[in-house]
Amino acid sequence: MTNLTPQSEAELADLVRASSGPLRIMGGGTRPIGDVANAQVLSTAALSGITLYEPGALTLVAKAGTPLDEIDAALRAENQMLAFEPYDLTGVTGAKGASTIGGVVATNASGARRVQAGAARDFLLGVRFVDGEGQVLKNGGRVMKNVTGYDLVKLMAGSWGTLGVLSEVSLKVLPMPEHVMTVAVTGLSDEDAVAAMSAALGSPFDVTGAVHAPACIEEEPFTMVRVEGFEGSVQYRAEKLKELLGRYGDVTTSENAEGWKAMREMVAFSQPVRGSGGALWQLSLKPSDASPVMAEISDRFDVLYSYDWGGGRVWVWAGEEVDHSALHGALQDSATRVGGHATLIHSASAFEGPKFQLQSPVLSRLSQALRAKFDPRGILNPGLMGA
Amino acid sequence: MQMPTPSNSILSRKGHIVARLQSVLPEGAVVHDPVQTRAYECDALTAYKCPPLCAVLPASTEEVSAIMRICFEEGVPVVPRGAGTSLAGGALPTEDSVILGVARLTDVLETSYDDRIIRVQSGRTNLSVTGAVEEDGFFYAPDPSSQLACAIAGNIAMNSGGAHCLKYGVTTNNLLGVTMVMADGEVVEIGGGYMDAAGLDLLGLICGSEGQLGIVTEATLRILPKPEGARPVLIGFDTNEVAGHCVSDIIKSGILPVAIEFMDRPCIRATEAFAGAGYPDCEALLIIEVEGSDAEIDDQLARIVEIAKAHDPVEVRESKSAEESAKIWLGRKSAFGAMGQINDYMCLDGTIPVSELPRVLKRIGEMSKDYGLDVGNVFHAGDGNMHPLILFDANKPGDLEKCEAFGADILSLCVEVGGCLTGEHGVGVEKRDLMTKQYRPEDLEIQMAVKDVFDPKWLLNPAKVFPLEASKGRRG
Ligand SMILES: Cc1cc2nc3c(=O)[nH]c(=O)nc-3n(C[C@H](O)[C@H](O)[C@H](O)COP(=O)(O)OP(=O)(O)OC[C@H]3O[C@@H](n4cnc5c(N)ncnc54)[C@H](O)[C@@H]3O)c2cc1C
Numbered sequence: 001m002t003n004l005t006p007q008s009e010a011e012l013a014d015l016v017r018a019s020s021g022p023l024r025i026m027g028g029g030t031r032p033i034g035d036v037a038n039a040q041v042l043s044t045a046a047l048s049g050i051t052l053y054e055p056g057a058l059t060l061v062a063k064a065g066t067p068l069d070e071i072d073a074a075l076r077a078e079n080q081m082l083a084f085e086p087y088d089l090t091g092v093t094g095a096k097g098a099s100t101i102g103g104v105v106a107t108n109a110s111g112a113r114r115v116q117a118g119a120a121r122d123f124l125l126g127v128r129f130v131d132g133e134g135q136v137l138k139n140g141g142r143v144m145k146n147v148t149g150y151d152l153v154k155l156m157a158g159s160w161g162t163l164g165v166l167s168e169v170s171l172k173v174l175p176m177p178e179h180v181m182t183v184a185v186t187g188l189s190d191e192d193a194v195a196a197m198s199a200a201l202g203s204p205f206d207v208t209g210a211v212h213a214p215a216c217i218e219e220e221p222f223t224m225v226r227v228e229g230f231e232g233s234v235q236y237r238a239e240k241l242k243e244l245l246g247r248y249g250d251v252t253t254s255e256n257a258e259g260w261k262a263m264r265e266m267v268a269f270s271q272p273v274r275g276s277g278g279a280l281w282q283l284s285l286k287p288s289d290a291s292p293v294m295a296e297i298s299d300r301f302d303v304l305y306s307y308d309w310g311g312g313r314v315w316v317w318a319g320e321e322v323d324h325s326a327l328h329g330a331l332q333d334s335a336t337r338v339g340g341h342a343t344l345i346h347s348a349s350a351f352e353g354p355k356f357q358l359q360s361p362v363l364s365r366l367s368q369a370l371r372a373k374f375d376p377r378g379i380l381n382p383g384l385m386g387a
Numbered sequence: 388m389q390m391p392t393p394s395n396s397i398l399s400r401k402g403h404i405v406a407r408l409q410s411v412l413p414e415g416a417v418v419h420d421p422v423q424t425r426a427y428e429c430d431a432l433t434a435y436k437c438p439p440l441c442a443v444l445p446a447s448t449e450e451v452s453a454i455m456r457i458c459f460e461e462g463v464p465v466v467p468r469g470a471g472t473s474l475a476g477g478a479l480p481t482e483d484s485v486i487l488g489v490a491r492l493t494d495v496l497e498t499s500y501d502d503r504i505i506r507v508q509s510g511r512t513n514l515s516v517t518g519a520v521e522e523d524g525f526f527y528a529p530d531p532s533s534q535l536a537c538a539i540a541g542n543i544a545m546n547s548g549g550a551h552c553l554k555y556g557v558t559t560n561n562l563l564g565v566t567m568v569m570a571d572g573e574v575v576e577i578g579g580g581y582m583d584a585a586g587l588d589l590l591g592l593i594c595g596s597e598g599q600l601g602i603v604t605e606a607t608l609r610i611l612p613k614p615e616g617a618r619p620v621l622i623g624f625d626t627n628e629v630a631g632h633c634v635s636d637i638i639k640s641g642i643l644p645v646a647i648e649f650m651d652r653p654c655i656r657a658t659e660a661f662a663g664a665g666y667p668d669c670e671a672l673l674i675i676e677v678e679g680s681d682a683e684i685d686d687q688l689a690r691i692v693e694i695a696k697a698h699d700p701v702e703v704r705e706s707k708s709a710e711e712s713a714k715i716w717l718g719r720k721s722a723f724g725a726m727g728q729i730n731d732y733m734c735l736d737g738t739i740p741v742s743e744l745p746r747v748l749k750r751i752g753e754m755s756k757d758y759g760l761d762v763g764n765v766f767h768a769g770d771g772n773m774h775p776l777i778l779f780d781a782n783k784p785g786d787l788e789k790c791e792a793f794g795a796d797i798l799s800l801c802v803e804v805g806g807c808l809t810g811e812h813g814v815g816v817e818k819r820d821l822m823t824k825q826y827r828p829e830d831l832e833i834q835m836a837v838k839d840v841f842d843p844k845w846l847l848n849p850a851k852v853f854p855l856e857a858s859k860g861r862r863g
Contacts, residue, residue, distance in 0.1 A: 056635030057741040143738040144770035145810035154591020175641035286580040341585035357585035373836040
């Protein structure tokens, strides 16, 4: 089947209306998850371009297929950025495409700064999309505060193309920090690392990232905490944090930000480092549950993992020799038991079954019913998100 | 303003409905005496009043569930109510509705500083959430000016903001989970103490749904460590336009103030007469607050002042102490009260792109002359959330209607320049009939379809948010 590549929102609407599905909605194809059986690919690649950028109002509006690189470049020219720091999966998946802003929004992909600044969904101000009937709809707008009617903007973020095909998104952007410093502690156990990160995030020093690389991925485990802003202030806060974290282990401060780039690109789980047969999960938990859960999981499975968001997120990776399906079930069970969720982000082996966290019967019923309203014919990414 | 005709069948069954509710609630939790139900006849939008059939005051999620089951079976509309401070008529009853008040649900259920969360019952007031954690150096960030009175339940329903949301976001950015009772009494848990709830973002949908999708009984909220300190600078300008440019330049410069507040001359004069904060008599005034250690604050304020100086300010007053800070904030905080002294007023809440500030302020000034009603502007300039206060005389026949027409014109203007009808107060009944200015029929239809999913009988908070004409076929 040939791919559908509409050149305009109107054409997108026509194509969806004329299609009997199933359609697999694709941005850059860099964040694939699960599979849609017998589907025709509907690509947003040709819906591209920044439609409005007002640095003085911290707002940017772009068509959904706009490459993330293009957006980053435009923002950089004005010393601004996407504050939620979308992670880059291409190293892990080996995908060749270019990540698009629509894909980032549809998967609510956020990086280390999410713990302080918020997720992609928190920066999304407005959407235009085409629903399953080929109707162009909009919600929200381009202003930072908007409570006019129901917030379908949040609903569309992280809906993985199951409610509609995004055609345009508007985002709040933030100034790029003038200066960045990293405060690092080495040699900590998982438990101590989470405690240290909680102490840092619970301090008044405005930490914008807290990650831990445990012994399974680094010979010498290290914990990194980030501060950003104007130089004098950053230096002051880095010193304060160094004092605060001193009781956990050896602390150093540095102006090197490479570690954060490596986190964002997930180098520790990438194909150049680990080969191509692996699978990656994202686990969202309360930080205080993270290290006990990972102790249990690593007792039973041969996994590699790292902590982000001060322990609020764990990336879990397993090679091809591990039973991905069994591990998936174990992660889901743990998440359900302590409160949280586990989502498969990438797998080289096509194991059976849902890839998203199973939800309570009421929540699944509500989600199904919402999908039926947005996409009555069930043609948009059927099979994803548990339906 | 039009409200749907109450159902005679419900009115005639009042005794039966009250008795059923009494059977599942402790004594005193059902208010049905017509004198006492008057206490629930309106919220802070006092222009509209209507006593409910009765009011119920449950003290647990189970009691809420029992109430909802009865109302569902009886087909009785339910209007959820927090503290009744809505400025949009969000908690306005209909004659045939049951008011479900969460005032007895005030407990703190769990606090974890390691996870930086607090779980509370939804009737707890906004300020007392901070109150529960502040001794340990934490706070709950969204801070509506009504925070002493308003409840978390109302904050969630309206997705309320506050002066500090420029840095910390509004309610939806600080909400991690809810326990909600659905229209038929079923209890649902969404999210929890972790970030980004699983599946479709139902939490994001519930927040701001104005009590139309379910009754929120508990909430998990993000709490944050208190900054070391905070201080403002006050800057006066000759024209609104220049003040607007200054706001834009500050935002572009990379400084992220916690608040940028704007007042225009009518408002400055009124507050001066009322509170005597010693504000300069100028066309426009900005109050910009930053946070951090003393040295960090000094540094940021110096940067702000440097940017402001390029715009020829008529006055720059940098706070050096808690006392000076209080004095700078005094006028801003008493602005609504001051305007209220002069006359009755209507407070609008439209948001515009920051770049449109000068044009919109100018246009509002012109309209004010045409309508012959004075307007003061005091608002959150950093995010373009305007609060024009239109002065009118409630005792003068026709004045309220004139004021409403003027308000509608201002909100239309907000939409026209790329903004929206309401930035934080919600649609309620007040802006219900203006929704068609912002949304096309199909954009409203999909929102109503969402309500169909949660509340198939359309019993929850009737006659709010959607124009009556648009929702006609759905309401019983
Ligand atoms: C002086 C003053 C200043 C204000 N300042 C601000 C401000 O700075 N920022 C701001 O955003 N707002 C402000 N407001 C508006 C108002 O305070 C907010 O909208 C507030 O969140 C309402 O909370 P409440 O508890 O009083 O809710 P109510 O007025 O009782 O109800 C508000 C809405 O919430 C719904 N609701 C209540 N409880 C529940 C529940 N348990 N489940 C589901 N829905 C429910 C109601 O049906 C209604 O639609 C101000 C109001 C006043 C009077």
